[in-house]
Amino acid sequence: MNPIRILAIAAAVAGAALGAAGQDQPGGKKVRVGFAQIGAESDWRKANTESIKSEAAARGVDLKFSDAQQKQENQIKAIRAFVAQGVDVIAFSPVVETGWEPVLKECKRAGIPVILTDRAVDTQDPSLYVTFIGADFVEEGRRAANWVVKAVGSSANIAELQGTPGSAPAIDRKKGFEEVIKAHPGLKITKSQSGEFTRAKGKEVMESFLKSPEGKQINVLFAHNDDMALGAIQAIEEAGLKPGVDIKIVSIDAVRAAFEAMIAGKLNCTVECNPLLGPQLFDAVEAVMAKKELPRRIVTKESVFEQSGAAATIKDRKY
Ligand code: AHR
Secondary structure, three states, rough: OOOOHHHHHHHHHHHHHHHHHHOOOOHHOOOOOEEEOOOOHHHHHHHHHHHHHHHHHHHOEEEEEEEOOOOOHHHHHHHHHHHHHHHHHOEOOOOOOOHHHHHHHHHHHHOEEEEOOOOOOOOOOOOOEEEEEEEOHHHHHHHHHHHHHHHHOEEEEEEEOOOOOOOHHHHHHHHHHHHHHHHOOOOOEEEEOOOOOOOOHHHHHHHHHHOOOOOHHHOEEEEEOHHHHHHHHHHHHHHOOEOOOOEEEEEEOOOOOHHHHHHHOOEEEEEEEOOHHHHHHHHHHHHHHOOOOOEEEEEEOOOOEEEEHHHHHHOOOOO
């Protein structure tokens, strides 16, 4: 083919990509994306926010970002404000699973596509969102339980720190964990309560577990995220016990602070949940703007990290 024609095709392809990215929309307008974030409850969430903001900036997207401070009503208000502003795409990470249909129908009536990231919504109507990008939380729960079976054996008194009540990760991680341990009748969850995905609440709830009549028998802790495990570690130390030794601990996320705790011997295992969803989110936004088909579900790839490999791996952690 004539080299000039090749260059012309390449320029056209690049131009189309730029248009989709928002730097060169018809009329020179940027793509406007409204993102309704849950809050800043954990190191995971802070890394997730940073990934979304930096990827939007790198692609020249006009990002309207809102922080709901853990309240569903604030997320709904933010989504309504995005509809009123007429953004091109709305994305959000739903704090809880239920109660979204009315506002999602408003987005649909306004013709604004919705992308879910990180957490799912409970709806029977598949037309209310385009795609859901995020981890498989049930599988994360299974991975945590498989680690318990491997490391502790088939008999243990397990304390569980659950995430935000009604949230997809709290529901699904519990489900996956219980699915695996039910094959081992000696593995018993003797205490289980929400620590709201925060360090402060994780510490407070672990203190109450340890003071309870079953407290002395606890020898495993399963925390639905690293932040709660890190709070619980303080409570265990203050009770005169050795976290990671007297009580084996497995949690989820694989944030840097969890690696530091593993290197210090205080946390035994962390199951990865990748918060760096910005690139996948804006790839999906570009596809939506270009009217391309997207898979209904985009699952992120994740691993499991144990104490023994933590010192060698921490340098590669990006969050
Ligand atoms: O939805 C993902 C969960 O939310 C993370 O595991 C937790 O740390 C966060 O707050």
